[in-house]
Amino acid sequence: MPLAGGKTMKKMRVKRLLVDNFRNCQKGDWFFSGGINVLYGHNGEGKTNVIESLYFSALGCSHRTFQEDDLINSAADGMGVCVVAEKEDGGETKIVIKKSARRKSKEITVDNSKVKPRELIGQIKAAIFSPEDLKLAKSEPALRRRFIDMQIAQVNSAYCFSLARYNKILQQRNKLLAAIKERKMSVNLLEVWDDQLAKEASLILPARLKTLLKISRLTAEVYGELSGRREKAGMVYCRREDGSSEFVGEDAENSYCWYKKGLAARIKKDTENASTGLGPHRDDIFFTLDGLPLKNFASQGQQRSFVLALKIAETMIIRDECGEYPILLLDDALSELDARRRQKLIDFLSGRIQTFITLTEKNLFKDFGRAVFYRVEKGVVSEA
Ligand SMILES: Nc1ncnc2c1ncn2[C@@H]1O[C@H](COP(=O)(O)OP(=O)(O)OP(=O)(O)O)[C@@H](O)[C@H]1O
Numbered sequence: 244m245p246l247a248g249g250k251t252m253k254k255m256r257v258k259r260l261l262v263d264n265f266r267n268c269q270k271g272d273w274f275f276s277g278g279i280n281v282l283y284g285h286n287g288e289g290k291t292n293v294i295e296s297l298y299f300s301a302l303g304c305s306h307r308t309f310q311e312d313d314l315i316n317s318a319a320d321g322m323g324v325c326v327v328a329e330k331e332d333g334g335e336t337k338i339v340i341k342k343s344a345r346r347k348s349k350e351i352t353v354d355n356s357k358v359k360p361r362e363l364i365g366q367i368k369a370a371i372f373s374p375e376d377l378k379l380a381k382s383e384p385a386l387r388r389r390f391i392d393m394q395i396a397q398v399n400s401a402y403c404f405s406l407a408r409y410n411k412i413l414q415q416r417n418k419l420l421a422a423i424k425e426r427k428m429s430v431n432l433l434e435v436w437d438d439q440l441a442k443e444a445s446l447i448l449p450a451r452l453k454t455l456l457k458i459s460r461l462t463a464e465v466y467g468e469l470s471g472r473r474e475k476a477g478m479v480y481c482r483r484e485d486g487s488s489e490f491v492g493e494d495a496e497n498s499y500c501w502y503k504k505g506l507a508a509r510i511k512k513d514t515e516n517a518s519t520g521l522g523p524h525r526d527d528i529f530f531t532l533d534g535l536p537l538k539n540f541a542s543q544g545q546q547r548s549f550v551l552a553l554k555i556a557e558t559m560i561i562r563d564e565c566g567e568y569p570i571l572l573l574d575d576a577l578s579e580l581d582a583r584r585r586q587k588l589i590d591f592l593s594g595r596i597q598t599f600i601t602l603t604e605k606n607l608f609k610d611f612g613r614a615v616f617y618r619v620e621k622g623v624v625s626e627a
């Protein structure tokens with residue numbers, strides 16, 4: 244796979260993970276390889292918990308629960324995780340997170356200095372594929388919008404503010420529409436909200452289109468690699484019910500005019516529904532395979548390959564923005580993939596990205612190259 248712009252490829256690696264009453268991992272001090280780490284074990288032994296502890300250390304939140312106390316071993320009243328990561332320039336970072344059941348907030352330190360949760364982000368970069376991510380291919384547009392929004396937010400903090408402002412204005416507009424419908428307010432009041440909504444939308448849309456273009460190109464590249472160039476992956480940004488044929492979205496000023504016109508044209512319809520039918524909150528991203536919708540036509544293995552390619556594309560974007568690959572956590576990613584796709588995936592990751600892969604059987608397939616195997620049993624990891 245060619246690397247963009249001839250940049251030197253650096254990689255961050257997690258050297259060591261210590262856990263203390265994190266879910267079913269009661270005590271652990273484990274060292275990992277900078278290449279591919281295969282965590283294998285029977286159902287319920289704790290593989291996902293290990294993946295979750297790494298994700299939690301990198302991002303300060305779990306990928307599967309908002310209830311942080313769930314992470315505390317059921318027989319304990321607090322938990323802790325510590326990750327020691329090594330950068331390619333030789334520097335080391337130590338992250339410690341502790342959470343007590345008695346206290347609401349957790350304590351985070353980076354290299355022994357206390358930090359706020361948002362200051363943790365970016366210290367160790369991580370991307371994850373978990374079985375829930377398959378919903379990206381299958382389910383409602385909100386998940387795909389969230390995915391693209393998170394991608395942009397990671398590298399553009401102003402975007403988060405635009406999005407928050409947009410959602411607030413949208414709520415106000417919808418409230419006003421309901422009041423107009425009940426004849427409690429005048430329709431003339433809409434104009435000022437429409438103007439503000441169009442302004443924020445015109446910042447959101449070009450950012451989404453720009454990012455989508457990049458993700459889509461990289462996903463197609465990776466998918467091509469995984470499928471042996473048999474199928475072509477694509478992504479299309481779709482606006483719902485825009486009511487207009489002509490559309491110029493790449494430029495903020497054109498977008499603003501387009502949204503203003505579009506919102507004005509929908510006033511009657513929106514008032515009837517007491518909701519706003521046009522804008523980034525209604526948009527979707529269509530995933531396609533050879534031009535056909537992934538959701539309705541692709542097989543399980545093809546959908547999984549697509550989402551995996553998307554996640555790998557995410558690591559490449561982080562590499563382009565930050566100069567180093569994040570760690571990649573692949574929980575139950577390989578099932579449903581045929582031997583050739585699994586091999587292509589491993590070949591692609593080998594020597595490039597530090598990866599943690601979970602499997603139920605060590606001998607499920609053979610050619611992992613120089614991967615290091617770890618058995619996970621009752622929450623304990625041992626090299627085997
Ligand atoms: N807070 C907790 N305290 C103690 N044990 C917990 C806690 N949370 C989860 N567990 C246990 O951890 C185990 C699940 O671990 P995990 O999800 O990591 O399994 P897994 O190895 O990934 O299994 P599978 O192959 O089915 O995905 C379950 O047995 C569950 O009861």
Ligand SMILES: [Mg+2]
Binds near residue numbers: 291574575601
């Ligand atoms: Mg699991």
